[in-house]
Amino acid sequence: MSNSKLSKADIKKQTGRVITRFGSDLLVSRESEKPIRCTTKRKLDHAACGDYVLWQGNQHGNATVVKVLPRKNALTRQTYRGTPKTIAANIDQIIITSAWLPRPLWELVDRYLIAAQQLNAEAVIVINKSDLAEKQATDADWKALQDYRDIGYKVIAINAMNGEGIDELSELMQDKTNIFVGRSGVGKSSIAQHYLPNIKLLVNDISQSGEGQHTTTTATLYDLEMGGYLIDSPGVRDYVLDKLTTRKLSDGYIEFTNYVPYCRFNNCAHKHEPQCAVRTAVEKGKISPERYKRYLNALKNID
Ligand SMILES: Nc1nc2c(ncn2[C@@H]2O[C@H](COP(=O)(O)OP(=O)(O)OP(=O)(O)O)[C@@H](O)[C@H]2O)c(=O)[nH]1
Ligand SMILES: [Mg+2]
Ligand SMILES: [Zn+2]
Incomplete structure (x- = not known):
């Protein structure tokens, strides 16, 4: 597609932020100007809303995203x-x-x-x-x-x-x-x-x-x-975490972190292991039993 408002200066590479995706095209923000619609190469398919990108215009008024800048997360x-x-x-x-x-x-x-x-x-x-x-x-x-x-x-x-x-x-x-x-x-x-x-x-x-x-x-x-x-963002029916491990799951239950160092085993999953400090904390009322129950449920879905 053509962006008629491209100026000479747009021929050089500039940074912008991805506003949204239209199929393989990206809408990219510009400083103090209207957003610009850019095509992308297939290898930049991973570019997503919120990414910082380098884009470049050509003399025909088209713009292309040429690089996705490193992400923080x-x-x-x-x-x-x-x-x-x-x-x-x-x-x-x-x-x-x-x-x-x-x-x-x-x-x-x-x-x-x-x-x-x-x-x-x-x-x-x-x-x-x-x-x-x-x-x-x-x-x-x-x-x-x-x-x-x-x-x-x-x-x-x-x-x-x-x-x-x-x-x-x-x-x-x-x-x-x-x-x-x-x-x-x-x-x-x-x-x-x-x-x-x-x-x-x-x-x-x-x-x-x-x-x-x-x-x-x-x-x-x-x-x-x-x-x-x-x-x-669009609503979800469910949200499934990618590459979830026992460790990541346990890290996500932030109230466990004070107790985890005191578990007997380094790789404790806080389930049936003997001398599990997390389970003891649940028994003593220091960790919510409902949160712990949901943790155990989530644990079932790992592996
Ligand atoms: N009673 C009540 N209804 C609300 C309130 N906030 C939103 N709604 C209604 O809830 C419905 C859904 O609102 P949306 O803002 O479209 O919901 P959404 O989370 O963006 O939904 P998706 O875009 O499908 O993910 C609409 O009919 C709103 O009018 C509220 O505080 N009270
Ligand atoms: Mg909505
Ligand atoms: Zn434990």
């Missing part, structure tokens, strides 16, 4: 074929979004927390649709949220309809590259819309409670007026 998932797929790159903070409808899946939240730990990214837990809490939330749900707070995570209750919690989250997002992740229909785009007054995001127009609808279809990077970036 990448959020990936395992596809149903068992291969890894990059969702977005260069992430500072993962905003793990749940809602009271569709129901929160705490094991899914745990999995995103494991990913955040692997990426060395910060994590914030958001629970949206506060207006439905009274009717939908169980005691076990409140306990699950308190467990996250107790181990140091920020948990923010939001109502995207009336703006509750929006400012609180805003403070945590400033100057970072933030990605919203979670199930379809939890309100990721509805929340993101508050921070992007000049853009109209696609939000599901039927107030839905179930699953199955996918409104946002590709991860897209937006500039935040206050500084930083926001990536809105």
Whole structure:
């Protein structure tokens, strides 16, 4: 395709950031100019939303991405074929979004927390649709949220309809590259819309409670007026971590880390091993039994 607004200066290589992907084309941001649509070589197929790239224009007005610059990290998932797929790159903070409808899946939240730990990214837990809490939330749900707070995570209750919690989250997002992740229909785009007054995001127009609808279809990077970036990503039915090992799983349960050095065995999986300091901590009430149970469940899926 042709970009008629390319100037002479665009013939030299410049850096930009991938906003989104259209098939094999990439939409790349430019400083103080409109984003530019670039073709790519097949070997750069891995370029994802959030990547920094080098691109170059030619005299015909076409632009090509010629290089993907080294990444600080990448959020990936395992596809149903068992291969890894990059969702977005260069992430500072993962905003793990749940809602009271569709129901929160705490094991899914745990999995995103494991990913955040692997990426060395910060994590914030958001629970949206506060207006439905009274009717939908169980005691076990409140306990699950308190467990996250107790181990140091920020948990923010939001109502995207009336703006509750929006400012609180805003403070945590400033100057970072933030990605919203979670199930379809939890309100990721509805929340993101508050921070992007000049853009109209696609939000599901039927107030839905179930699953199955996918409104946002590709991860897209937006500039935040206050500084930083926001990536809105499509909802997932499930999130499967790529190349998960026992070690990575246990590292993702950050409340275990104080105890792990005191396990008798170096390679302790904190299951049946004798003198396991993690299990002892659970028995003494120092680690949430519900989190530990979810850890054991996740462990079953490894190997
Ligand atoms: N009751 C209530 N409904 C909400 C709230 N926030 C969003 N919704 C509704 O939830 C539905 C889904 O919102 P979206 O923002 O499209 O959800 P999403 O997470 O972006 O979904 P995908 O793009 O499919 O991943 C819409 O009908 C919203 O109007 C809220 O705080 N309370
Ligand atoms: Mg959406
Ligand atoms: Zn152990």
